[in-house]
Amino acid sequence: MTHTFKGGVHPNYMKAPQVPVNVVTPPAQVVIPMVQHIGAPCKPLVAKGDYVKMGQKIGENPAPVSAPVHASVSGKVVAVEPRPHPLGDMVMSVVIENDYQDTPCHDLAPLTEEERKSPEAILARIREAGVVGLGGAMFPTAFKIRSGIGKVDKLVINGAECEPYLNGDHLTMLTFPEQLLKGIELVRIACGVEKAYYGIEVNKQDAINLLNSKHPEQYGIEIVPEAVKYPQGGEKMQIKAVTGREVKPGGLPAGVGACVISTRTCYAVYQACYEGKPVIERIVTTGGSALDGPHNALTRIGTPLGYLAEQCGGFVKDPKKVVLGGPMMGICATSLDAPTIKGTAGVLYFTKQEDRNLKNPQCIRCGKCIQVCPMNLEPVFMYMYYKKGDYENLEKYHVNDCFECGSCSFNCPARMPLTHAFKTAKLMLQAKAAKEKAEAEARAAKEAQK
């Protein structure tokens, strides 16, 4: 019996977990942006000319919703200035010239056995090591767990990896099963729950078997096999599949007593607590028709996207777009100079070959978008109201429930830009609400003056 949710699509998975992990030689210069998480941007702790060690903390912000960043190589800081960020815009970054010594920094000692049983110590370490949601959302993990303590009774570990191309989670399960289970145990202790449910899609049956052979029950973990369907790894879908609960519209997972942490995040927690290693590298899956074939590259944070492609065999065709993350929810980088960051699970170099968009798409009203929407929305009508600029009806059709999984656009035979439209519509609604609020406040201030 596999667990799942209603709706969803079956994209061509293009996965290649059999490709061995290649360790990318760190570049001569790494660029470490101060924004690699959701929340307050970090302030650089180093200046031009400083020498930094590998794993040394180089940026921090004391705000609760934030995560520090660390140097991924050792060497000299050559610049602290705004550089292109993979998600667009220029962001303050620390540029380090690699001395290729990888001189380690011992600021973070492995936790003692005592400390590994204390939620406070674990949470402090998770924060210090800069662990964020490595599935791609990059929400600071320590804050996420802390805000759920007392409310969460079901801890769900996300091992679906439903996005096409990506193999990082699968490879982590296969290479470090015991470490991964220990990492999950730490997260479970930090959350203060008795049991963690590890949802894994059954296309990773080898990983499920391997993990089951390592006695997950002794760590308080139950493996939950899930149907292979996109977006199984979506937070709300994962909760629905594993616990049967539905997160309320506009609500948080903690509202139904659930918390979802991704596989790679759990492994990062293991590294932070057992090895004293902050988040400075991760497996990045590269692929797309501009490259020779798929690669699973163990990459330091801050490796420029162009350099990464060179290390993966170089371009066989000129790339037309560079996608960060999976092809369904990933967004496009605007520059090959931009570096990889903590949330970069994959970098796909696409050419025209993958492009199926049309210049002037015509909706044929087939309703296939409705059949696949995991949130029970009606994209065909939402798009119509979006085109008209009808905010009232957009809200009535619950456009704010859309979490932009891309299933509707994926399945659209007429190639309508549905997901893109809803993303824009949500931003417009937010801007409108902010404007109304500001106006109301101004009015209230005026009346108070009278």
Added chain:
Amino acid sequence: MSEKKERIILDAAFQPQVRTETDTRRLMLDVIIALMPALIVAVLQFGVHVLLVVCCSVVSAVFWEWGYRKLFHKETSIGDLSAVVTGLLLAMTLPPTAPWWIAPIGTLFGIVVVKQLYGGIGKNFLNPALAGRAFLLSSYALIMANWSIPNALSGTVDGTTMATPLAGLYSGTMPAYFDVNHLFMGYIPGSIGEISTLAILIGGGYLIYRNVISWRIPVSFIGTVAIVTLLSGREGFGHFDWMVYNLFSGSMVFGAFFMATDYATSPVTLNGQLLYGVGCGLLTVLIRYFGGFPEGTTYAILIMNLCTWAIDKGFHRHQFGVSKEDIAAAKAAKKAAKEAAK
């Protein structure tokens, strides 16, 4: 290297970056493939004249679509094959004796008046093929009711034309050669596409297997007709026989799989599709029982086409994360607030 980097201008296109292979053209191609079994049966039973009618219909439909868009300087749209489907579907609803010139008149009405004047594919509110047929039915009533004898019955029946099983059924004189087996295999007179229930089921099954249409409309449509006719039998027939005859004669099954499922003119909401199918079924039976025409499928579907928009408005799926209890609680709170205001 730096020169090359500058040459590469990255496209920051919207997500998702991959899309399914099935496009509009592929869907339309699947409909064309699904119609082939019925067409083959028609050629076997009525001869190659059928092919002439079909060709005239398809070519004219494509010509009107191309001509209209050319004339008004719009982007050409014949590449999506939807005009081919309209032409093919219209030809399927014509009698096998239809003269070659009648189909172009029907496609002119269907493609230009019903489809293009409202903005082309996806914008029409009536099924273009059925609207074309309805236009021909009212303009050339005699030609449209001229049923030639199928080859399977050529020795059994005299003359050149004969009445359809549905006419026999409702006049109470069902000839022996219209047995269930003949009805199912298509050894009967009738419109080009409608005669063989077996061929239609093969085509319809293909469409559902390919996920071109959902099961909801055909099943609710045919199911409704089955239940109503089973409950309201006629004298001289067993209840079950009456139901089976009603299902296998006439164009109801063809309409349920190929006409009622037209994307633009059927509901997109899932429960709405069920209601639409039930409505089509009820109207078909009502027209057969009480209407002036022997067959009611055309008008039943056209009437339900007009209700599609209202049906879609009335059926929303439950919002994810909102249970029935939540809705009931919200309603109760609203009521309480109203009473408190009083």
